[in-house]
Amino acid sequence: MSAHSSSAADQDTAQSVRVELAARAYDIHIGTGLLAKAANYIGPLLTRKRVAIVTDTHLAELHLATLQEALNASDIAHDTVVIEAGEGSKSFSQLETLCGALIDFEIERDDCIIALGGGVIGDLTGFAAAILRRGTRFIQIPTSLLAQVDSSIGGKTAINAAQGKNLIGAFHQPDLVLADMHVLTTLPPRQVLAGYAEIVKYGGLGNPAFFDWLEQNHQAVLALEPAAVAQAVAESCRAKAAIVARDERESGERALLNLGHTFGHAFEKLTGYGEALLHGEAVAYGMVLAFALSAERGHCSSSDADRVKAHIGAVGLPITMAQIGNGKFEADALVEAMRQDKKVQAGKMRFILAQKIGHTIIADDVEADALRSFLIAQGAHS
Numbered sequence: 001m002s003a004h005s006s007s008a009a010d011q012d013t014a015q016s017v018r019v020e021l022a023a024r025a026y027d028i029h030i031g032t033g034l035l036a037k038a039a040n041y042i043g044p045l046l047t048r049k050r051v052a053i054v055t056d057t058h059l060a061e062l063h064l065a066t067l068q069e070a071l072n073a074s075d076i077a078h079d080t081v082v083i084e085a086g087e088g089s090k091s092f093s094q095l096e097t098l099c100g101a102l103i104d105f106e107i108e109r110d111d112c113i114i115a116l117g118g119g120v121i122g123d124l125t126g127f128a129a130a131i132l133r134r135g136t137r138f139i140q141i142p143t144s145l146l147a148q149v150d151s152s153i154g155g156k157t158a159i160n161a162a163q164g165k166n167l168i169g170a171f172h173q174p175d176l177v178l179a180d181m182h183v184l185t186t187l188p189p190r191q192v193l194a195g196y197a198e199i200v201k202y203g204g205l206g207n208p209a210f211f212d213w214l215e216q217n218h219q220a221v222l223a224l225e226p227a228a229v230a231q232a233v234a235e236s237c238r239a240k241a242a243i244v245a246r247d248e249r250e251s252g253e254r255a256l257l258n259l260g261h262t263f264g265h266a267f268e269k270l271t272g273y274g275e276a277l278l279h280g281e282a283v284a285y286g287m288v289l290a291f292a293l294s295a296e297r298g299h300c301s302s303s304d305a306d307r308v309k310a311h312i313g314a315v316g317l318p319i320t321m322a323q324i325g326n327g328k329f330e331a332d333a334l335v336e337a338m339r340q341d342k343k344v345q346a347g348k349m350r351f352i353l354a355q356k357i358g359h360t361i362i363a364d365d366v367e368a369d370a371l372r373s374f375l376i377a378q379g380a381h382s
Contacts, residue, residue, distance in 0.1 A: 013181055013230035017237040019153065020245040024173045028153060028237045032226050034180040035066050035141065039074035042139060045175050047110045050077045051139075052102055054125040055116040056085040059143055062186050067116055067141070079105040083124070087273045090124050090159040092168075098128045102136075109133045112175060118144035119151040119279065123166070126157030130172035140177045144187060145195025145229075146280050148179040149202075149236035154244040154254075164340045165265055165273060171249055179233055181226050192222060194280025197260075197287070197317055199232050202239040204287055204308060205259045208358030210235050211311075218315055256360050259352040260286030266337035271325040284317035285324055293366070293374055294353040304357050321379035331372045331380040338371070 014031035029041060042051065051071065055064055060082045071078050081101045083089050107113060113136060115125035122140050129138035140152035158169025184192065199221070203211030213235075214221070220228035240257065247254040264279070264286030271277040291305035313319040321327060338349050348364045349371070355361060376382050 013226045015230060015234040017234060017241050019173070019241040021173060021248060026173065026175055026177070028177040028179060028241065030148075030179045030181070030230055030234050030237065032181045032230070034178045035063060035183060036070055038067055038070045038141065038178060039076055041176060041178055042071075042112065042114070043074050043076065045137075045139070046076065046112060049075055051112050051114055052105050052107050053078055053080040053114045053116055054083070054098065054121060054128075055080065056083050056089070056121055058085040059117050059121070063116060063143060063183055067114070083121075085120075087120055087160070090120055090166075092159065094124060095128060095159055098124065099132055102128060102132055107132065107136060109136050111136065113138040114141060115139065115152075115174075116141045116143065118142065118147045122147055122152050123156075123158050123169070126155070126172050126174070127159055127169050130157055130170040135172065137175050138172070140174045142177065142179055143183045145184055145192055145233075146198050147195075148184075148233050149195060150198040150240065150257075152177050152179070153237060153240045154257075155248065160273065164269055164337070167340075173248075179237070181224070181230050181233070184224050184229065189222075190278065192224065193315065193317055194278040194284075196222060196315060197280035197284035197312070199236050200308075200312065201257075201259050201283065201287060202236045204291075204354065204357055205239075205256050205352070205360045206243075206358055207235070207239055208356070210239075211357050215311055218311075222315060252362075255350065255362050256352055259354075259360055260284070260288075260290050262286065262338055262341050262349070262351050263289045265341060266334045267324050267329070269337045269340075270329060270333055276325050281318055282324075284312050285319065285321075288312055288319050289378060290352060291354050292378070293351065294355070296374060297353070297363075297366075299361070299363075300354045300356050304354065308357065327379075329375075329380045331375040331382055334375055334380060335368050335372055339368075 017028040113129050115122045129136045142148045142152035155171045155173035157172050158166035161167040221232045260283040264282035268282045288309045291308045294300040295302045295305040309319050350364045351366050352360050353363045
């Protein structure tokens, strides 16, 4: 369904969420048609009327002109870097190229770099901003559902290493996030589903009423009905903003946002971080496994684990190992991938497990042998 066109209808979707981080607090604006009005939000933040835009080859064709026209109308000068689309751009070589271009543009510390894109663009641009001139301001304009509800919020920036995903990065908060519901209408259905997985995560980890709401309203959200998707995005942003405000650098509670991710990242690594398995798809299956392991260990009821699995399966996300990549995984390889996870502490793997839908815990007592047996029971090869 296309986004509303009238200004009155646009107002129906407009919401704002504040990320409370003292002097580094910022707003997430959620609504329809925000990209065309971006200068209204960006202009007041600028010390001089000059920005740099970072986007990718695919999004440049879809959305760059809208942003550039908005900036031109407010006499905000802009330079643009267009990189190759895809996870492969979260690399040292691309980071070097991007930083070089931004230096050539004479971007100063008080200028703003705009990340126009999904998680890859946001992560790469944010990391470049974190290290350029020892810290430059940046703005997130997430164009994927997954980025709108997760990666654009909270200041995690990174590139990938050969050993794993997001292992090289920095915490660097944006000055502003603009989440435009209209840009979501250009996403392929598979990308919408991948983003929906992160929305379900917020219900699973801390908001059982939101999980209930998603069970009733998922079709409207996935159809991108403006009011429904704006509500889902806003609830997700509120949940993440609250946790980030309490634990910015993931020393404790923020780790709960990784529900499904320890499993998911392992499958992403073994499938090559590409189109074979999108991040949201990996997280969805990771949540199924996290609840199944929780039930096996007596943390939560099997009925809650079954309910999560049923909802994830009902929307068309993977719920079995056979649906991931080619369906063939070695248990030892999965365990080894999890040992490289960023959440490993003192050599112990850390999992986000559930006591019930809406209440999660951090567990570091899952031994490798028990994990291996669990994965074999779920379909991995011994």
